[in-house]
Amino acid sequence: MKTTLVTGANKGIGFEVAKQLLQNNVFVYLGSRNLENGQQAVDELKSAGFNNVEAIELDVTNDQSVKEARKTIGEKTSVLDILINNAGISGGQPQTSLSATMQQFHDAYETNVFGVVRVTQAFIDLMQKSDQPRIVNVSSGQGSITLASDPTSAYYNFKGAVYQSSKSAVNMYTVVLAFDLKDTLFKVNLVSPGFTKTDFNGNRGTGTVEDAGKRILKYAFIGQDGPTGKFFCEETNPLTGEIPW
Template identity: 65%
Template sequence: MKTVFITGANKSIGFETARQLLKEGYSIFLGSRDLKNGQEAVEKLKSEGLDNVEAIQIDISKDESVKSARIEIGKKTDVIDVLINNAGITGGFPQSALEATSQQFLDVFETNVIGQVRVTQSFIDLVKKSNEPRIVMVSSSQGSLTLADDPNNIYYHHKGAVYQPSKSALNMYSLVLAYELRETPVKVNVVDPGFTKTDFNGHRGTGTVEAAAARIAKYAMIANDGPTGKFISEEYNPETGECPW
């Protein structure tokens, strides 16, 4: 049975991703900033007959929390087959380039970029022990510089001076990570779940959590001949899935 660790998985897209992978026979460590919320999410999944799941407390914006989560998971498994870096924040809107505060930038980058780095670096030793290791970085097409500059993009007027740069930075980190791991079995892909109706965006999204989670789960389960180092947005490009950087 393959093992997956998903950050920010107590609700919304992360939770649904856990549910879908459990149904595919994976074992899940469900990361949650608040352990009580994580445990409640686990109980909900178990009530559906999905038993191979355990809550792990992790606040990816804090070094000690990530270290503690690594120690806790290390007591339970020697291998993580799939790492899904899902946790993230928006920083609140609107985000004006002239009015957003330095603290907004610090808070969002602490989670959306540095937090992803913390988790990846802390768990990479367990990932490398897998026979078919996968890393999925949950990002957004809002991090695409090409699309942000394209007036024909349907989200062209949806600008966020803090959130968008954080996702652009995460995308670049992921590219470098994939490059450094190119001679290993580890496949690293960036996945945009799409504009999904969740509390993350005040339920303004148009897509479902089921569709969003399926996009993430797809790249968690790719075969050995699957891609690596790709930016995937099936909402933007339903045919090839690839999104411009």
């Protein structure tokens, strides 16, 4: 049975991803900043008949929390097959380039960028023992500089200096990560789940968590002949999924 860690998985897209992984007979470590919230999510999944799931206290913004999570999971398994870096925040309002505060930038980057780096570096040793290691970093089409500067893009008028720049940053980290792992068994990709209706956006999204989860799992399960170091958003490009940087 494959093992997976999903960060920020106690609600929203992360919770749906955990559920779909369980439906595919994968053991899930459900990462949650608040252990009580994580346990409630696990209880809900178990009440639905899924037993191969365990809540892990994991605050991606805290070095010690990530180290403790690595220690806890390392005591339970010697191999981690899939890492889904899903935890993220919007950065709050306002988000114009001239009015967003330094605290907003700091908080968003701490979660959306540094959190991805922390967790990836902490768990890479367990993943190196897998025969099919997969890393999926959950990004956003809003992180595409090409689309953000294209007046014909569907979301051109939706600008956010904090959130968008943090996603662009994690996109570049992922490109370099994939490059550093190119001669290994790893597949490392970015997936934008699309404008999904969740608490994250005040339930203004137009897509479902079910579709978002399927888009993420597609790249968590890709074969050895699949892509690495690519950026996908099937909402923007239903044909091949790949979108510009």
